[in-house]
Amino acid sequence: MRILIALIVFFGGAFSVLSQEIRQETKDGKLYRVHAVEAGNTLYGLHVKYEVTIESIIKANPTAKDGLKVGQILYIPTNGDVAQKPAQEKYVLHFVKRKETLYGISRSYNVSVADIIRLNPGADEGLDIKQELKIPLLSKIDGKPILMEEEKPLDKNEKSEKETEQRFEPHNPFKDDSVTVIDYKVDFQDSIVNYEVQKGETLYSISRRFMVPVEELIEQNNLQGSSIKPGQVLTIKLKKERIKEVEVRELVEQDTIKKTTDFLVKKKDDYKVLIVLPMRLEDNPKALSGLYSESTSLNQLTNLSVEFLMGAQMALDSLEKLGLNAEVEFFDTGGDLIKLKEKLGSNNKGNLDLVIGPFYPQLLEHAAKWGLSNKVPIVAVTKIPTKLLENNPYLLSMVPSELTMISAMAKYLAKEHGADNIVIIEGENEEVKERVQYFKDIFEKSQSFATRKSAKVTGVGDASGRSLMNQIDTDGSNFIVCLSSDVQQIMKFVNALNAAKNYSPTYGKAAINMVGLQSWMDIPALNSYYKNRFEFHFAASNYLDYDKKDVKKFLADYRLRYGSDASKYAFHGFDVVLSQVASLLLGYDRSIGLMDHFSVESLGKNHGSENSSVFISKQKDFEIQFLEIISNNNHFDVNQRRGN
DSSP states (O other): OHHHHHHHSOOOOOOOOOOOEEEEEEETTEEEEEEEOOTTOOHHHHHHHHTOOHHHHHHHOGGGGGOOOTTOEEEEEOSOSSOOOOOOOEEEEEEOOTTOOHHHHHHHHTOOHHHHHHHSTTGGGOOOTTOEEEEEOOSOOTTOOOEETTOOOOOTTOOOGGGGOOOOOOOOTTTTOOTTOGGGTOEEEEEEEEEEOOTTOOHHHHHHHHTOOHHHHHHHTTOSSSOOOTTOEEEEEEEEEEOOOOOOOOOOOGGGOEEOOOOSSOOOSSEEEEEEEOOOGGGOHHHHHTOOOTTOOOOHHHHHHHHHHHHHHHHHHHHHHTTOOEEEEEEEOTTOHHHHHHHHTTTTTTOOSEEEOOOSHHHHHHHHHHHHHHTOOEEEOSOOOGGGGTTOTTEEESSOOHHHHHHHHHHHHHHHHTTSEEEEEOOSSHHHHHHHHHHHHHHHHTSOSTTOOOOEEEOOOOTTOHHHHTTOOTTSEEEEEOOOOOHHHHHHHHHHHHHHHTSOHHHHTSEEEEEEOGGGGGOTTSOHHHHHHTTOEEEESOOOOTTSHHHHHHHHHHHHHHSSOOOHHHHHHHHHHHHHHIIIIIOEEOOBOSSOBOOEEESSTTOOEEEOEEEEEEEETTEEEEEEEEEOOOOOOHHHHTTO
16 A cells, blocks of 8 residues: 555655754864754755755765765854854844734734744734734844844944844845755755645645745745635645655654543454545556656545545554554545445454544445444544434544534633624524524523523625624624525625625724634635634634644654645544544543544434534634634434434
8 A cells, every 4th residue: 555655646845944953063174063863854954944055065964965864963064164152133022012913013024923933932822912022133124123132222322333234135045056966966856836725724824834935925826915715726836855764753652642441342452444545546547657747636536535544554653652453454445335335244244343434425324334233433534414423323423513513613602702792694594594593502501691691693684784784783892603504695694794894984993703614714705805804703623733843743754754745634634543543442542633633422322423622713814713622512412403
């Protein structure tokens, strides 16, 4: 299977550069920075970090031409003749004002959000009024005092040479690049990736993922601003450098995993696990031929399956370190029900202990019935109808249902905004009307009895927005909730809400928040302007923070192993397999994933289990911000859920 992956996965990812300068040293009268290589380091990354050519690095370290190894000591040449104390970075002080955000501040000073976070650890977790921020002095800023780190402001009557110090020209990583010198055996070239924007992604998250500055993404794609939408194709220029791979380090620390006693699988010394994926390899003849080019693309379903598989394989490697002894088979159904039936048989002829997948609803329904009959847990990795969990304790759903996410949003608003003005838009059909009533019930039941406040229910009205305007509290905070999935109805609501806010300056200043479904992120007509203007709140099944330490480590290890960049499907494959195999086969509780969070509990006696962990997020300053995780512990009610 690994050989197959090598045939169909493209190599070309930007490697992370981990700062590991340990000292400075003088040799033969020349000053060198001493760098200890870490996983993910490349010659190109060191070239950018230290602003020296690859040729000069190899000249000072001849063995580097054969590739870098973890722990290897490199001498990075400098222009100095004697060791000097590292230069302190210049910055200006900024005191946070009310309603200011990191994005807004970064635009004011013409720096990136990442630059601000680098000098102000923890700033990404939220800002406080009058909080002091260090803003890196990357460009001329009129009217701001220039300060040095750990240096007090100069008296206004004093004159300082620092104020007139000349600025250096920004480093150009492509200037004086000698990477084409064949003698050094460095295979180095640009790699152009045409990347399709996924739901919930922003320019900033994509820049972190591919390690390309936001400014370069905007310039390369001739964007007018930072607004992008799902399905939009971005051209991303990466650097691809072939060097020897370093050993992939273990991702899971055992001290973060706790033992659990809940077993659906009988304890054994060895297990058999089947991971069922719709690879559809026959739909990718060009990729399988080995004659692919950078324009070659995989079938979308194949691509999704391969990425899930690669994440799953990394999870299995981690599970081996935890003591897992298992024969794991990745089976390609091709989306064919007959093929799956033949594989499973009628009486567990393969002696399977656990099945993960399949993706297709029809195939999953058959697998669920087979699992119940043979008492084998079936782990569903995509959203499924809740009715499949009825009377089937061997079915486990990893993705929260629509009503579970609606319930989580209602609980969040009751907890955090119970005193605010909550308005729910009437449903246009029976399904949406049931959602509205369900949301209203959960919202009101989740408040304390003494302070319980009802949510209003109203119609959208006409395009003038006057009907909604009458429901808005201009002196308080408003959360207008629409639970429709119909694009036409959603856009009617958004346009009416926009008209209400535009009615007068008073309504224009009112705090109006729009609450909807995660599926709205896929609506092209609902552009980022509206979502940003009304700070669009939604419940989601996952959240991926590229700034988290463990996410960065996974990305670095993934790139070293596969030579490609990890998508959300790879993260999902890693999280699901690591969590559920650890729980079901080893008895370990690993609920916190890289992207997912698992609170998998039975929906009632003799019923299956559903992951009820829901991520509450909102869009602000054109970025998706994570707010809170809500876990629901509702008992199963088939009539109320009606198959949702």
